[in-house]
Amino acid sequence: MSGRLSLHPRRTLRRQAFMRQLASPRLECPCSKNWVFNMSIADSLTAPVNKIIPFSLVDGPGSRTSVFLQGCNIACAYCHNPETQNLCIGCGTCVEQCPAGALTLSDGVVAWDKSACVQCDTCIHVCPHKASPKIEQLTPHEVFDIVHSYQPFIRGITVSGGECTLHPEWMRELFALCREVGLGTLIDSNGCVPLWEHEDLLEVADGVMLDVKAWNPAVFARLTGGDAETVKRNLAFLAERDKIEELRIVVVPGWNDPEQTIAGIARVLGDKVATTKLKLIRFRRFGVVGTLADAASPTDERMAELEKLARDTGFSQVELR
Amino acid sequence: MSEFMDIITASNLTYGQKLIHLAQAAENCEHPIPTTPEFDWFFERDAICDMHEGNAPYRPRYICCDMERFARQGSDFLRLDAPDNLDDLLMNLQILYQNVPSVTGRPVYVGQLDRVFDPFLDGLSDEEILPRFKRFLNYIDRTVASGYCHANLGPEDTRAGRLLLQADAEVQNAVPNFTLKYEEGITPDDFARLALKTSMACANPAYANHRMHKHTYAAPVDGPADGYTVVSCYNVLPVRGGAYCLDRVKLSQLADLATSPEHLLNELLPNATGALLEYMDARIKFLVEDSNFFQTSFLVREGLIDRERFVGMFGMIGMHECIEKLLGPNHVYGTDPEANDLADQIMTKMTDQVQAWSAPYSEIADGHYLMHAQAGFGDQTSSTPGVRIRVGSEPEVFFDHIRHCARMHRFFKAGVSDIFPVEPTAANNVDALLDVVKGAFAIDDTYLSFYPSDSDLVRITGFLVKRSEMEKFARGEAVLADTSHDGEGNWRANNLANRKVRLG
Ligand code: SF4
Ligand code: SF4
Numbered sequence: 001m002s003g004r005l006s007l008h009p010r011r012t013l014r015r016q017a018f019m020r021q022l023a024s025p026r027l028e029c030p031c032s033k034n035w036v037f038n039m040s041i042a043d044s045l046t047a048p049v050n051k052i053i054p055f056s057l058v059d060g061p062g063s064r065t066s067v068f069l070q071g072c073n074i075a076c077a078y079c080h081n082p083e084t085q086n087l088c089i090g091c092g093t094c095v096e097q098c099p100a101g102a103l104t105l106s107d108g109v110v111a112w113d114k115s116a117c118v119q120c121d122t123c124i125h126v127c128p129h130k131a132s133p134k135i136e137q138l139t140p141h142e143v144f145d146i147v148h149s150y151q152p153f154i155r156g157i158t159v160s161g162g163e164c165t166l167h168p169e170w171m172r173e174l175f176a177l178c179r180e181v182g183l184g185t186l187i188d189s190n191g192c193v194p195l196w197e198h199e200d201l202l203e204v205a206d207g208v209m210l211d212v213k214a215w216n217p218a219v220f221a222r223l224t225g226g227d228a229e230t231v232k233r234n235l236a237f238l239a240e241r242d243k244i245e246e247l248r249i250v251v252v253p254g255w256n257d258p259e260q261t262i263a264g265i266a267r268v269l270g271d272k273v274a275t276t277k278l279k280l281i282r283f284r285r286f287g288v289v290g291t292l293a294d295a296a297s298p299t300d301e302r303m304a305e306l307e308k309l310a311r312d313t314g315f316s317q318v319e320l321r
Numbered sequence: 322m323s324e325f326m327d328i329i330t331a332s333n334l335t336y337g338q339k340l341i342h343l344a345q346a347a348e349n350c351e352h353p354i355p356t357t358p359e360f361d362w363f364f365e366r367d368a369i370c371d372m373h374e375g376n377a378p379y380r381p382r383y384i385c386c387d388m389e390r391f392a393r394q395g396s397d398f399l400r401l402d403a404p405d406n407l408d409d410l411l412m413n414l415q416i417l418y419q420n421v422p423s424v425t426g427r428p429v430y431v432g433q434l435d436r437v438f439d440p441f442l443d444g445l446s447d448e449e450i451l452p453r454f455k456r457f458l459n460y461i462d463r464t465v466a467s468g469y470c471h472a473n474l475g476p477e478d479t480r481a482g483r484l485l486l487q488a489d490a491e492v493q494n495a496v497p498n499f500t501l502k503y504e505e506g507i508t509p510d511d512f513a514r515l516a517l518k519t520s521m522a523c524a525n526p527a528y529a530n531h532r533m534h535k536h537t538y539a540a541p542v543d544g545p546a547d548g549y550t551v552v553s554c555y556n557v558l559p560v561r562g563g564a565y566c567l568d569r570v571k572l573s574q575l576a577d578l579a580t581s582p583e584h585l586l587n588e589l590l591p592n593a594t595g596a597l598l599e600y601m602d603a604r605i606k607f608l609v610e611d612s613n614f615f616q617t618s619f620l621v622r623e624g625l626i627d628r629e630r631f632v633g634m635f636g637m638i639g640m641h642e643c644i645e646k647l648l649g650p651n652h653v654y655g656t657d658p659e660a661n662d663l664a665d666q667i668m669t670k671m672t673d674q675v676q677a678w679s680a681p682y683s684e685i686a687d688g689h690y691l692m693h694a695q696a697g698f699g700d701q702t703s704s705t706p707g708v709r710i711r712v713g714s715e716p717e718v719f720f721d722h723i724r725h726c727a728r729m730h731r732f733f734k735a736g737v738s739d740i741f742p743v744e745p746t747a748a749n750n751v752d753a754l755l756d757v758v759k760g761a762f763a764i765d766d767t768y769l770s771f772y773p774s775d776s777d778l779v780r781i782t783g784f785l786v787k788r789s790e791m792e793k794f795a796r797g798e799a800v801l802a803d804t805s806h807d808g809e810g811n812w813r814a815n816n817l818a819n820r821k822v823r824l825g
Contacts, residue, residue, distance in 0.1 A: 054718045055757075055823075057747055063756035153720045153760035155752075 046137040047167040050084050054150050059158035060186045060209060060245060065147045067174075070135045072162045074192050074226035076213065078252050078295075080287040084162045085130040094123035094133050103133050112136075140173035148181060156184020156206065165193040168201045175204035186245055190224075191231035195238065207245030208238050214256040215264040223255050236268050239276070246277040251298045251306060253283070258306050266313045273314040280306050281321040335799050337466075341426045348375040353611070354603050359596040368575040368589075369597045371568050371604075372424075372636070372695075378566065378608045380422040382634075385550050386625040387541060387561035388432030391417060392440075398619030407441040407450070411457050418465065421620065425803075427465045430552040431497050433473040433545065433560070435482035442480055454488035462494035466802040468784030469553040475502040476531045478512035486515055490522040495778055495785040495802060499526035500551040505759055507531065513758070514751045520771050521748035524778040524785055527555070527738070527770030530762040537734055538562075538685055541630065554696040554782050555738035555768055559685045562630025564735070565605045568597055569695045572667065573639025573704040576646035582663060585647060586670060594671055598678045601633050601690060609682050629684040634735045635675045636695035639704030640664050641711040655710030655725055664708065668732045686734075694729075694737035696782030697811065706782050707737055715821040722823075723757070727766035737767060741823045742774040774822045781811045 048070035056066040072085045079085065090108040102116040103123060110133040123133050147157050157178055159171055164187060175185040187208045189195070195202065202208075212231060214220040220228035238244045247265060251258050258280070266273045282297050303320050310318045328334070328342045354376065356364070363369040374382060392410055395403040399417065404410035414432070421428040442450060461470065474482045489499060501508075501516045508531075516526055529551050538559040540548040550560040558564050570593050579585035608614060615621050615628040644654040644664055652660040672692055680690045694707025705711040708729040716722045719741075726739045747754055754771065761769055772780055777788050790800045791809040800806075811817065 054720060055753075057744065057750045057753050061752055062750070063753040063760075150718075150720050151760075152763045153723065153757055155756050 044139070045170050045173065046139050047143075047170040048087060048135045049138045049143065050132060050135055050162065052143070052146055055154070056158065059160065059188060060156070060184075062155040062184075063153060064184070064186070065150050065154050065157045067143060067147070067157060067159045067164075069159065069162045069164045069167060070132065071166060072190070073166060074163070074190055074224040075130075076190075076224045077255060077290065078223075078250060078283055078288055078292045080284075082130045082287075082289050083124040083127065083132045088127075088131040088133050088135065089129055091129065093128060094126050097122050097126050140170055140177060143174055144177040147178065147183065151181065151183065154183065156186060158186040158188055158209070160188035161190075163190050163193065165189050165195060165198070165201070168193075168198040172198075172201045172204055175201070179204055189234075190226070191234040192224075192226045193234075194230055195234050202238075202241060202243055205243065207243045208234075209245045209248065210235065210238065211248050211250070212261055212265055213250065215260040216257050219255075219257050223252070232264070232268065235265065239269050239272055244272075244276055246279055248279045248281055250281045250283055251303065252292070253296060253298050253302070255283075255292070255295075259309060262306070262310050262313055262315075266315070274316050276315065277317040277319070278310055278315045279319045279321055280310065333794065333797055333799050335801065338799075338803050341803070344426070345373075345375055348377050348379070351377040353377050354600070354607050356603075357596060357599055359592060360600050363575075363593045363596055366574060366578060367571060368578060369568070369570050369593050369600075371600070372566075374424055374566055374568075374604075377612075378604060379612045380424075380614050381563050381608065381631055382424040382566050383429045383552050383556060383558060383564040384421055384423055384620065384626060385430045385552055385558050385560050385563045386417070386421060386428075386432070386620060387544050388414070388417075388434075388437045388625075389545060390543075390561070391623075391625055392437050394623070396619070396623055398623065404441070407438070407445060407453060410438070410441050411453060415457075415460055415464075418461070423469075425467050425469055427467050427470065429467075429469050429471060430550060430563075431461055431465070431470060431472045433550060434485055435474045435477075435479045436545065438481035438485070439479045442484075447484060450484050451488055451491075454484055455492050458485075458488055458492050458494055458497075462492070462496040463801065465496055468495050468498065468781070468786055468802060470497045471500065471552040472497040473500050473502060473550050474516075474526060475512075476504045476508045478509045482512065483515060486519040486526070489525055490519045493523050493778065495787050495790075498785055500529050500555075501526040502531040502534070502547070502551075503528050503758060503762065504531035504535075505762065510755065513755050517751040517754045517758075517771075518748065520754075521743075521745070521751065521773050524770075524772035524776055524780060528758050528762075528768065529555075529557070530765070530767045532762065533765060533767045538630070541627065551736070551768075554784055555736045556634065556693060557734065557736040557768075559630040559632065561625065561627055562632070562685060563626065565608055565631050565633045565682070566601060567634040567636050567693060567695065568601055568604070569636030569638050570594060570597060570671070571639050571704055572637055573642035573646070576639075576643040579647060582647045585643075586666065590667065590670060591674060594674045597635070598675065598680075598690070601635065602681055605633055605680075605682055628682070632683055632686045632735065633680055633690040634693040635690040636693045636707075637668075637671065638695045638697055638707055640667070640708045640729075641705040641714070642703060643667070653714050655714050655722070656716050661725065661728070664729065668708070668729065672732045691735035692733045693735040694733045696738065707733075709739060712816045712820050719757075719823045720760070722821075723761045723766055723769075724764065726769070727761065727764045730767040731765060733767070738770065739766075739768070740770050740772070740780045740820070742779075742820050743771050743823045745773040745775045747771075748773065779817070781817065 050068040050070040053066040056064050059066045070084055071087050088110055090110055092105045095103040095105045100116050100118045102113045104111050112133050178185050185205050187205050189208055190211045214223050217228040249258050249261050284297055307318050324346050328339055395401040401413045404413050418428050423429045534549050534557055535547045538548040540546050541561040544561055549557055575589050579589055620626045641654045644660045654660045675690055679688050696706040730737050778785050794800045794809050
């Protein structure tokens with residue numbers, strides 16, 4: 001390995017081990033809970049971190065640090081960060097095109113030299129696999145050290161993705177560390193991982209910001225490639241545990257069913273509808289690739305209509321974005 | 322043409338502005354304050370500066386009248402009875418403002434308005450009060466018309482405070498500047514949120530760390546308990562008192578004379594500091610002993626100010642450029658540890674020397690001058706305000722920026738500040754701003770201000786101006802507020818439009 005390969009040789013080794021595990025057939029289905037590796041020594045547990053935003057205004061209440069993990073278990077047609085969907089498979093396409101020589105391929109694994117990178121994002125644009133080579137495999141402690149350094153300016157962290165709940169043990173450890181120093185812990189999730197199987201994670205999480213992307217299973221499947229049933233079970237489970245921080249519906253004209261979704265959510269929530277925060281988010285094509293790259297946003301009238309419907313249905317905290 | 326004729330025939334000054342400039346030019350024909358050869362040497366090289374305060378001071382630089390006392394007693398000299406309702410009070414204040422001098426010729430302080438107004442609101446509805454407050458704020462904006470003019474609020478939540486914030490958001494004026502004294506545990510979150518919402522609507526108020534400031538000056542007898550107030554570009558001064566003068570060492574220029582960091586630290590800095598201290602002594606003695614201001618002003622006679630509650634401010638400016646010149650381009654002030662340590666060393670040395678000097682007529686500050694991080698004015702290009710990091714060199718992470726600020730703030734009892742343009746979307750999450758204020762103040766940052774990056778009202782060195790007014794002045798038109806003059810040059814010269822937008 002040359003000195004330029006990586007800033008952090010330890011991390012590169014870990015990354016290579018991780019990549020080899022990824023390539024094993026056992027892990028091919030990303031929806032399976034097997035996605036998470038059974039690392040016996042907790043400290044060597046890592047997750048692929050796409051980026052950490054020290055200060056986010058939009059990921060929960062107050063000032064928070066957002067941690068984005070790489071890799072998703074669904075593929076929404078309107079995904080705004082498609083490069084976070086998959087883990088790099090080491091095809092090497094981006095390596096040749098990096099203008100700064102920040103990427104190298106060895107042993108089927110791409111190494112990224114953060115200090116040489118000029119953040120031009122060429123790699124992301126040329127990647128044919130909706131992945132990014134600019135990922136760091138970090139342990140919960142490593143991420144904690146970073147977010148902890150932002151105290152006292154933040155009140156908590158929000159872990160997002162990709163789909164962060166694909167790494168429940170890693171999250172649990174990170175959250176436990178955060179709680180020890182009084183940092184809040186929020187999960188931002190697409191709801192497609194059965195969270196009821198991860199009670200220990202929920203125990204250390206303040207709440208979940210949950211996407212309900214569509215209600216009708218066929219509509220949901222067309223939009224995301226995933227299963228609406230899991231989201232609905234999660235919704236009921238989280239409501240019962242009082243762990244819903246907010247619910248979000250992205251309104252995509254012609255692609256989802258916000259009326260049914262609002263009604264469906266209200267049925268599941270029952271009395272809790274009045275105290276549950278609902279965000280209605282306008283689809284915007286910024287950053288979107290593929291089928292919806294040129295699709296129109298819903299009109300203001302449409303959004304106002306939906307807001308009214310939500311209020312009539314019993315939601316008292318509705319926000320338009 | 323003479324300087325006088327230039328002023329008389331100017332096409333971009335209003336009548337009132339010409340009067341002020343002419344008075345300044347006349348004052349500067351006299352030279353009653355002796356200077357030492359040392360002072361002259363540094364002065365000629367622009368390494369120390371008298372802030373163009375005028376050669377013959379006949380009034381203190383900043384006056385902070387005890388407006389609460391005025392609201393209780395009225396004024397014999399002005400033949401004003403003590404007010405017994407809000408309308409009388411507002412009229413009394415408007416009359417008083419016309420009679421409070423300062424270096425700008427107009428008041429730099431209009432009062433801790435929430436405390437002044439709150440006792441007069443009983444029996445009036447919000448709907449009755451709001452239009453009165455708005456008229457009053459417009460009166461100040463259009464008559465004082467100087468961005469250096471300042472009002473204070475807090476730290477307690479009051480009805481008057483809330484209504485003033487609401488009124489200020491509605492009138493969208495540049496004058497007065499507002500400071501909210503903030504202390505966690507005393508200022509309720511709810512009130513702080515309203516203030517932050519207002520800041521995102523009209524760039525006011527800014528935030529002072531009350532916990533840090535409240536013990537700076539003893540409280541005046543029968544006066545406000547906290548004893549301090551914030552005026553002009555964030556000068557922290559004794560209420561019922563003020564500042565005699567503000568003079569400064571221009572570190573950026575001093576560094577031009579230095580052959581090495583040691584040369585600056587061990588020779589130039591002590592010499593320049595000493596020369597300026599002697600000059601301040603002479604200036605203050607003239608003002609107190611010869612000008613007859615304190616002997617004759619009705620403000621003294623009626624107890625609205627006490628001579629014993631005035632301080633001299635020892636200012637500094639241009640730390641960023643100083644470090645750049647001493648250490649070269651590879652050690653950028655604000656982010657490089659060696660650069661920051663040298664800055665710390667310079668400040669420690671200067672502060673110690675100022676603290677060791679025994680200053681005349683400085684009872685309220687235990688016989689010393691107090692340090693102030695001067696924020697600059699006009700179109701000076703070569704000096705970044707005080708200890709601020711130059712626009713364009715700000716640390717990537719906002720929190721690192723604040724940590725640096727807090728580290729440098731500890732030297733300045735008489736005020737230091739920072740200005741952060743923030744994403745307009747922060748208006749949707751004022752809790753996040755509140756977290757930042759709490760975090761910053763918890764680590765002993767003493768003062769900060771925000772404005773939305775897309776706002777018409779922008780902060781220059783601390784004072785507010787309207788972008789639209791600066792543009793008018795740049796086109797050669799006369800504008801009402803003369804701080805638009807300073808603002809226009811400074812905005813362009815210091816690249817302020819490119820301040821790093823935070824919280825994005
Ligand atoms: S963003 Fe990607 S392509 Fe650009 S320099 Fe960095 S690694 Fe190379
Ligand atoms: S990031 Fe994409 S293009 Fe680059 S090696 Fe990985 S899969 Fe291939």
